[in-house]
Amino acid sequence: MKLRKLIVNLCCAITYAFLIPSVFAQSDARFAKANQEYADRNFKEAIDGYDQLARSGQWSANLFYDLGNAYFRVGDFGHAILNYERALALDRHHPEADANLRIVRDEARALELTPTLVERYLKFANVNQLTIAAAIALWVATFCIVVLIFARRRSGAVIALSIVSLSIFAVAVFAIYELDNGSNGRALAIVTGMNVQARVATADNANSVLALPPGSEIRVLSNRGDWIYAALPNNLRGWVPAKSAEPVRL
């Protein structure tokens, strides 16, 4: 029985090993085709090609960056900014996406959320790096505590190391929480519609809170039917039509 299971597992592994490169090969072909369409100035076709790849889950910073470029070429600044933001969410040091995002933002006059003081200081690392740091610190602290429990004589160095590790763990967890729930966190969305107004209530004729040019950043606080309650640039809050904004993180 055990032998049969082992053989099945082995077969699956071999199949995957052959299948995955073929999937990537297909993705590469579609990506190259979309790039060619872009080079031929068939921007709508290029958008379709990149979009298909994105929908198939083959996400990469370069794919979203190229998609952003294609949207920029057709004058859709909202979607261009959205895709540059997605590229930066996958790779926050993507230099091309960062440069193009600045250009499009200036062009679109898009509004940005103001990061809090804590967020500004925490920009040196992203959530994944902080998560790894937190995990390592926690394990180091745990090992130190175990050693201290069983040691006949308590070592000062081990005590200091455990305190430092626990402190790093606490700071990292706080930073993860702040970044995840901050202006550039999971709830970040980009206004993609035209002439979008944030309103004080969920009605088209309600008083306007803020006019949001395409590409403006909002932070989704809650959803109610066809409306999103969002934190807006300049520390304002208001209701935005759900169809007018898309989340950055898929």
Place this chain on the structure above:
Amino acid sequence: MNRRRRRSTAWRALLVGTLGFFVVVCAFADSPSVTAVLSNSEAAVGETVQLQIRVKGSRSADAPEKIAVDGLEIDRTGTSQHFEMNNFNVTASVIYDYTILPMKAGTFKIPSQTIRLGSNALHTPELTLNVADSPGRSSSSRSNREAQPENANRLVFAELVVPKKVAFIGEMVPAEIRLGFDPRARPELVDAPEIAGQGFTTQKLQQSQHDLETINGKSYEVVTFKTAIAATRTGRFEIGPVKAKARVSVPRRQPAARSRPRSPFDLFNLDDPFSDPFFADPFGRLAERREVEMESEPATFEVKPLPPNAPPNFSGAVGNFAMTTEAKPKRVQVGDPITVISTVSGRGNFDRVNAPALEDDHGWHKYPSSSKFKQDDEVGISGAKTFETVISPNEKKPALPPLVFSYFDPVKENYVTLRSDAMPITVEGGAAPVVAALQPGSAATVVASAKPSPKPQDILYQLTELPNVAQSFTPIYARPFFWTTQFVPLLALLGLIGWKATQARRENREAQRIAALQHEMAELMRKLRRDDSSPQEYFSQASRAVRVKTALARNIDPNAVDAETAATAFDLDENERTQLRRLFERSDELRYSGAHNGAETISPESRREVLDLLENLRT
């Protein structure tokens, strides 16, 4: 019992709460004031005019019964009380109605009257009444009433009161529409009043008052509507007439003329329809409901144009306004939004009040403003309009430029420009600030440097490489892989814990063995110091003590220790070795050859020697 007590307590609390509420409401009520109004400032000899003195903020006052003016007969004809509640603010007022009968022509001054409110005294304003010789020229209201057709239409009247006859184009002029009904006709307003005419706009009509008034000796229910009129063209034109439709009850006429008793209401035999016996016995005769048209006299209005040379940012606002501004945040980066909240308050045509503009918008990007209007009156010509405008600096700026708002003041008859102070802000990043002081002849250079730094016009190139592994937006802590990898340090930790626990247990066993040996050693020494044991026991215990002590020193089994091992362990000299050997031999001898081989007792010297030897065994 308890329930009854609880209910009684609840009622008491409710009563106290209600009383408290009214005490608070009364405490916040306005201080008493008095107004005096003539129903008409023009009249003819023999034609009555009503004077109304209203004392606001009191439920009773001491007003004169008669007012003495030469040429006028002024008598108090009624008193009524009014209560109004506005925003939980209850205002009580008492109204004294007087009828004025002019006896001769001329201009009469009705002097200020003193109204006593307890220890306080209030004074009415002085009023002027113009009395003509004979009826013929009259005010709109009087002519209205006289213009009403006979019979049913005499039951109702309509008036358009426009206090201002000359205005500027766009200026908001308050106007009142008064609809009067004979209360006996059970009136019902079918169509709300409308002001006919062209060349002006009106605010939405707001019903503000419903009073009972005595006009020409007849009581009328008077409904007052307030509005405001703004002319849209210049010149002289008519406003109105006001038209409204009401349904009233009128007695059905008999086909044949017959004499009928005069109504007690018809004091002056004015062919009052209520002289009909129907009103004396409503069940004896049939009445009919009839719709009547109400129409006022039009009011003439002269509209002047605004003077030329309006300020560049003038948007058509006419009135009297004040402006406040506020901006936040005060510290931003270049390109960050700043919300400027500006409030224009006052009185005028707020529909033409636009957001105040930046005096110098160079280096700023402005987004469309949003606005809110909060009116202070019934018709919306007084209030505050708040604008929220988002602007962003394109370069470093030391301050937010002043905001300007221009309007035309119809009282001063000139344009006024309100200008806010420049608000200091801090803009970080971006281009350097523009040099404020200009050297003569260097204007072109400065203008060029004031322009924001040129930005790349086009976006960067496409990237043609895809990574081998797809990336994910899911944070690492939410991925199963991350939690799976945590098994590695977890297993290492469990291994460490197991190893440490085993080691501790082992160390614990050794400690127990050493403790047992130490305990045995102490027991042996105690026995050796006593002199009650036989030589066999004594030497056996002494040799055992040497073995135990050696075992403790060398961490070995005591049974494996002989004289040589002990001597080596404690590094004894030859004399001590000999003594130790003799001790072990003596012990063996006594153990194996029996107790009778030798002396029965041990001399104190021998004991002393053995004890000294044992105490000298030190590492």
